[in-house]
Every structure is written in structure tokens, then in C-alpha cells.
Amino acid sequence: xxxxxxxxxxxxGLILAMAGNAxxxxxxxxFPVQAASNGGxxxxxxxxxxxxxxxxxxxxxxxxxxRYGGVRGSGSTPGILDxxxxxxxxxxxxxxxxxxxxVVMVYYTYVESWSLGFSLLSIFGAxxxxxxxxxxxxxxxxxxxxxxHASGMFGNVDTGAFIFPGLAYGFFLVTLGANLWFLxxxxxxxxxxxxxxxxxxxxxFAIVLMVRVLTLGTPDPAIPENSIANGLGFxxxxxxxxxxxxQVWLAAAGQIFFTLSLGMGSIHVYASYLSDKxxxxxxxxxxxxxxxxxxxxMGGTIAIPAAVAFFGVAATTQLAAGGSYNLGFVxxxxxxxxxxxxxLFGALWFFLLFIAGITSSLAMGQxxxxxxxxEFGITRSRAVALLGAVVFLCTQPVVLFIxxxxxxxxxxxxxxxxxxxxxxxxVILFAWxxxxxxxxxxxxxxADIRLPRIYKFVLAWVTPLLMIVIFLTWTWLNAPSVLMMDxxxxxxxxxxxxxxxxxxxxxxxxxYLIRRAWxxxxxxxxxxxxxxxxx
Amino acid sequence: xxxGGWILLITAWGGIIGLTLWCIIRVLRTPWQx
Numbered sequence: 001x002x003x004x005x006x007x008x009x010x011x012x013g014l015i016l017a018m019a020g021n022a023x024x025x026x027x028x029x030x031f032p033v034q035a036a037s038n039g040g041x042x043x044x045x046x047x048x049x050x051x052x053x054x055x056x057x058x059x060x061x062x063x064x065x066x067r068y069g070g071v072r073g074s075g076s077t078p079g080i081l082d083x084x085x086x087x088x089x090x091x092x093x094x095x096x097x098x099x100x101x102x103v104v105m106v107y108y109t110y111v112e113s114w115s116l117g118f119s120l121l122s123i124f125g126a127x128x129x130x131x132x133x134x135x136x137x138x139x140x141x142x143x144x145x146x147x148x149h150a151s152g153m154f155g156n157v158d159t160g161a162f163i164f165p166g167l168a169y170g171f172f173l174v175t176l177g178a179n180l181w182f183l184x185x186x187x188x189x190x191x192x193x194x195x196x197x198x199x200x201x202x203x204x205f206a207i208v209l210m211v212r213v214l215t216l217g218t219p220d221p222a223i224p225e226n227s228i229a230n231g232l233g234f235x236x237x238x239x240x241x242x243x244x245x246x247q248v249w250l251a252a253a254g255q256i257f258f259t260l261s262l263g264m265g266s267i268h269v270y271a272s273y274l275s276d277k278x279x280x281x282x283x284x285x286x287x288x289x290x291x292x293x294x295x296x297x298m299g300g301t302i303a304i305p306a307a308v309a310f311f312g313v314a315a316t317t318q319l320a321a322g323g324s325y326n327l328g329f330v331x332x333x334x335x336x337x338x339x340x341x342x343x344l345f346g347a348l349w350f351f352l353l354f355i356a357g358i359t360s361s362l363a364m365g366q367x368x369x370x371x372x373x374x375e376f377g378i379t380r381s382r383a384v385a386l387l388g389a390v391v392f393l394c395t396q397p398v399v400l401f402i403x404x405x406x407x408x409x410x411x412x413x414x415x416x417x418x419x420x421x422x423x424x425x426x427v428i429l430f431a432w433x434x435x436x437x438x439x440x441x442x443x444x445x446x447a448d449i450r451l452p453r454i455y456k457f458v459l460a461w462v463t464p465l466l467m468i469v470i471f472l473t474w475t476w477l478n479a480p481s482v483l484m485m486d487x488x489x490x491x492x493x494x495x496x497x498x499x500x501x502x503x504x505x506x507x508x509x510x511x512y513l514i515r516r517a518w519x520x521x522x523x524x525x526x527x528x529x530x531x532x533x534x535x
Numbered sequence: 536x537x538x539g540g541w542i543l544l545i546t547a548w549g550g551i552i553g554l555t556l557w558c559i560i561r562v563l564r565t566p567w568q569x
Contacts (some may be wrong), residue, residue: 011562041543048547233536236544282565286558293555297548448565 005321007273008349009188010196015283015301017195018270019290020359022261023202027110027295029324030351031255035235036320038251039242044296046252051292054470055256057455057463061281061430062262064442066271075272076371077265078514081426084434085329091518095510096422097265098371101364101504103414104264107407108364112357113175114329117143117168122346127333133319136330143168146403164489169399176395177433179358180388183365183439187273198355199290205352206298212345213306219338226312231305234313246473248414253470256415260288261297263423266363283446294356302349303327306335328353329404365391373519394506397498409499412482417475424471427464436460457535 008014035043069080079099081090121127121143128135141147145168182190242248261267271280307316307327319331336346368387372378378386398407401479430439440456481487488496536544 011566041540044543045546048550229536232544233540237537237546238539238543279565282558282561285560286555289551289555289558292551296551362545448561 003183006187006475009192010050011283012264013192014198014274015286015290016199017191017359017363018267018283018287019294020195020199020202020356021266021363022259022287022291022360023199023294024360025115025263025324025328025353026255026258027291027356028206028303029299029328031259031295031299032235032302033252033320033324033327034255035300036304037317038248039239039245040234041236041238042240042242043248043252044236044238044440046249047209047256050253050256050466053289053458053462054253055260055262056285056288057459057465058257058262058427059260059284060281060443060451061427061439061459061463062267063271063284063350064439064445065426065430066268067276067278067280068442069268070272070274071276074374075269076367076374077268077375077426078371078517079273080268081429082518085429090509091514093425095507096418096425097268098367099503099507099510100263100414100422101265101367102416103410103503103509105361105368107178107398107410108357108393108415109176109327109361109391110172110398110407112354112361113172114143114168115353115357116175117171118166118329118333119347119350120171121335122336122343123352124271125343127346129337133214133330133334136196136334138327140329141403141428142519144402145169149238156311161229170400175201175358176388176392179361179365180384182358182362183369183387184384186380186417187366190331191366194362195359198359202352202355203294203298205348205355206294208429209348209352210298210301210343212339213302213309216306216309222404225259226309228305228309231308231316232301234308234316235300235304248479250470250473250477253466254308254474256420257423258469260291261360261363263419263421263426264364265367265422269367270363272370277446279446279448281443281451282449285449303332307331310335310338312478371513375513375521379474396501397502401498403497405488406495406499409496410503413503417479420471420474424467425465427467431460431464473516 006015035047065084066075069075069077069083072079072083074080074083078091078094080426081094082096084090128139138147182194184190185193213231216227216228220226257263272281284454304316304320307319309329310320321328323328333346334350336342336349339345365387369380369383372383372386373380398410401404401407436456436459439459443459444451485493485496495518
């Protein structure tokens with residue numbers, strides 16, 4: 001069966017699947033760190049402006065482009081861009097919309113497997129009993145196979161930490177297998193089912209954790225400033241002077257862009273299963289709103305406020321600077337260890353992250369499957385087997401070289417920089433090449449809500465110009481130092497270069513596949529077939 | 536937490552939760568057009 005003939009079973013299932021695609025680890029880990037380090041409550045002003053002027057308009061653009069392509073038989077971005085832009089390079093630009101989900105899936109599935117692993121380790125009380133940050137850092141590194149105990153065992157056997165070689169690898173295999181199984185089950189039988197059960201469970205777990213965190217009060221009465229009220233204040237107290245700093249505006253716009261999974265290619269694919277009569281205006285808005293609830297209401301209330309209540313503002317600032325993964329996989333388990341029923345709350349936290357992860361990685365996998373089905377007519381079972389084998393092989397360096405920044409390099413170019421590039425390109429193509437009049441009527445086709453006319457102007461000018469400014473400024477500030485490997489230790493450089501070679505090879509591979517697919521579609525043999533069919 | 540912080544928190548939460556509920560109600564009340 002071709003993936004192109006599939007469809008969503010229910011509208012709520014589609015919206016939950018789209019929301020699941022958007023809700024990821026970033027909602028619970030990246031957002032609170034960004035807010036706390038960029039002016040607290042003042043960050044929310046550029047954040048919400050970006051949501052209204054950048055996030056929601058881009059969401060409508062991607063939904064309508066996906067539906068436009070799907071109706072014409074192309075659900076992935078090479079075909080979609082080829083349909084809206086009559087240029088020979090359009091399909092190759094569209095390759096970014098398959099390349100990025102593929103590369104991100106290669107490392108994201110592994111990180112997702114840590115959540116599943118830590119969820120079960122938490123239930124079985126396997127975390128270090130002494131429960132310090134340093135201890136937990138060693139535990140995480142041992143779990144990843146990056147550190148070995150002096151006795152020759154993985155992990156810190158003295159503290160009873162239950163780690164043995166290959167544990168992380170085992171959970172990775174289970175996670176990849178689960179992803180492939182749900183992808184094999186299809187759009188409504190697999191992806192939609194996971195979203196229909198997973199998203200409500202994610203929200204339920206998040207509410208339980210929110211209530212637990214909000215009732216922490218002052219865990220240590222001897223240190224009254226370490227309280228949950230101050231934790232919320234750390235995120236929400238407005239430092240209005242931050243508004244004069246362009247970096248804060250850039251951080252807010254970047255967070256909106258990442259959290260909604262824009263510029264990735266996955267929204268297009270999910271929307272490509274809609275018909276011309278189906279609404280995209282209300283559905284796109286609903287996806288954005290659901291994601292924001294998970295981020296602003298839930299993500300902002302769990303990790304950082306809890307960290308402030310236990311460790312204080314200064315230590316939390318330091319912990320947050322250690323990165324999102326440290327906050328999620330080191331700080332949070334240490335906090336839960338200090339609570340009654342901590343193992344249970346820890347398990348809920350990690351399972352919540354696992355649901356957030358798998359609903360996103362399924363979207364990435366579906367992008368590749370849809371491309372293979374549309375352009376090569378490969379059946380779902382074969383495409384799933386192919387995807388599984390390739391992702392499995394490509395993840396090996398991620399697992400083996402975790403301590404040498406191999407994954408960070410993939411994350412920067414495919415999971416961050418590439419999104420800005422593709423987001424900027426698609427908004428320009430939509431507004432100025434496809435044309436805003438056609439674009440606006442495409443968004444309004446079958447719409448269940450009437451959008452304010454001002455949004456036509458926003459889509460034509462504000463969103464594209466904002467996107468270009470953000471892309472150029474962000475690239476100027478970040479890309480040169482990463483490209484030149486500033487601050488990368490000498491021992492990591494070969495692995496960073498290896499990651500770049502892998503990405504270039506993947507991109508070249510997708511270019512080759514696109515060239516072959518279009519040659520078959522447009523070449524002499526295809527024309528002969530057309531003539532024979534007409535005769 | 537300052538008064539300004541509470542005002543921002545309540546406004547943001549109210550706006551987001553309100554918009555989400557409005558969307559959910561509209562989606563549930565509008566069937567597929569197919």
C-alpha cells in the first residue's frame with residue numbers, strides 16, 4: 001500500500017499527532033532555561049510577539065503547503081516545493097525537509113531511549129542512593145558508556161547504581177523497534193493511536209508533576225530563600241532592561257521556532273494527508289495552542305522552579321548553563337530522590353519525556369517513509385525496514401562517540417541551523433513566489449475560522465522579513481564559531497569532522513535519490529509511458 | 536515572586552489555556568468536512 005493513500009482517522013487524532021510532533025524535550029527542558037536566562041517574565045513579551053507574528057503564521061504556511069502538495073500527490077517537501085516553484089533547483093532545496101528529519105531521528109531516538117531507560121531505572125530505585133549532582137552526573141555518563149568505574153564495571157557500583165554494559169544500547173534497540181513498529185502500523189493505526197493515548201497521558205503526567213512541584217513550598221526551612229515561589233519568580237519576575245538586548249528577542253523568536261517544530265518538513269507530511277476541503281486554519285492554531293500549554297504552563301512550572309526550591313537561584317543558574325540534558329537527566333532525578341515517592345515521580349517525569357520524544361520521532365520517520373512511497377512507490381513494510389536499517393547503522397557513531405561531541409555537531413547543523421535555513425526559504429517562497437494572494441486563499445480553503453485580514457499583510461511582509469532577520473543574525477552570531485570549531489578540544493575534532501562528513505554524505509544521498517526520482521518521472525521513459533497510456 | 540511576575544504568569548497562563556480550550560471546543564464542535 002502506498003503511504004499516499006492513507007488518511008487520518010479523526011480530526012482530534014490529527015491535531016494531537018501534530019501537537020505530539022511539536023511537543024518535545026525542548027518544551028520541558030529548553031524553554032524554562034531560555035526564559036530564566038533571558039530576562040525572566042520580560043522574555044515572555046518577545047516570546048508571545050514571536051508566537052503571533054512568526055510561529056502561528058508559519059504554522060499555517062506549513063499546514064497549507066503540506067495539504068497543497070498532498071492533493072497533488074507529493075507529501076514531502078521536494079515535491080511540494082517543486083509544485084509551488086517552477087525552478088529546477090526547487091526539489092533540491094526541498095531535500096532539506098527530508099535530510100533534517102532523518103539526521104535528527106538518528107540521534108533523537110537515542111536520547112529518547114535514555115528517557116525510557118531512566119523511567120524504568122527510577123521505578124526499580126536504581127539511581128545512586130547518595131543522590132548528589134556529581135554522583136548522578138557519573139551515573140548518566142556510565143549509563144551512556146562514557147565512563148567506567150575503577151573496578152572495571154560500568155557505573156558506580158559502590159552506591160548500588162544498577163548499571164551494566166549495554167543497558168543504554170538495549171533501551172535504544174527497544175526504542176527504535178517501538179518507533180518502527182508504530183510506523184509500520186501506519187498513519188491512523190500507529191501514529192494516530194500513539195498520539196490519541198500518548199498526548200493525554202503526557203498532559204496528565206505533567207499536571208501530576210506540576211502539582212507536586214507547586215506544593216513543594218520551602219523544602220529546607222533553614223534556607224527560606226530556596227522556595228517554590230522564588231523558583232517561579234526566577235522564571236517570571238520581569239527584568240524589563242532585558243528588552244533592550246537584541247539577544248533576548250533573538251532567543252525568544254528562536255524558541256518559538258524550535259518549539260513548534262517549524263522548518264523541519266514534518267508538519268508538511270502530516271498535513272499532506274488532508275483533502276482540499278479540510279480546514280488548516282483552526283487545526284494549525286489548535287496545534288500551536290496545545291504546544292504552548294505544554295510549554296508555558298507545564299514546561300515552565302516543573303524543572304527550573306523545582307531546581308530553585310532545592311538548590312537555590314545561583315546553583316540553578318549554573319545547572320541550567322550545563323545544558324538541557326543535564327537539567328533533565330541529572331538535576332531532576334536528584335530532586336525526585338529527595339521527595340517521598342520520589343522513584344514514582346521520577347518515573348513519571350522520564351516517561352513524560354519519552355512520550356514527548358516518541359511522538360516527535362515518529363513524525364521524523366514518517367517524512368522519510370512518505371518520500372520513499374511518493375517518489376519510488378516503495379511499500380510501507382519495505383520502507384520501514386529500510387529506514388530501520390539505515391537509522392540503526394547511522395546511530396552507531398552517536399552511541400560510540402557520545403563523549404566526543406559527535407551528537408552535538410549533528411544537533412547544531414541539522415537540528416538547529418538547518419531549520420532556520422529551511423524556514424526562511426519556505427516563507428519567502430510562499431509569500432513571494434507562490435504569491436500571497438494564492439497563499440492566502442490556500443490557507444482559507446475549507447477554513448473553520450475566519451482569520452483577521454491583517455494576517456495577509458503579516459504573512460506577506462512581517463513573517464518573511466522577521467524570518468530573514470532572525471536567520472541572518474542568528475547565523476552571524478553562531479555559525480562562524482561552530483564552523484571553525486572554536487573551543488572544540490583537539491581530541492573531539494576528528495569526530496566533529498566525521499559528523500560533518502556523515503551529514504554531507506546524507507544530503508548528497510538525498511540529492512541523488514531526488515535526481516533519480518525526477519528522472520524517472522520526467523525522463524524519456526516516463527514520456528513514452530505517458531504516450532502509451534494516452535494512446 | 537514579585538507582583539509583576541504574578542501578573543505576567545496569570546496573563547500568560549490565562550491567555551494560553553483560554554486559547555487552547557477555545558480551539559478544542561471549536562474542533563470538537565466542527566466535524567470533518569469530507
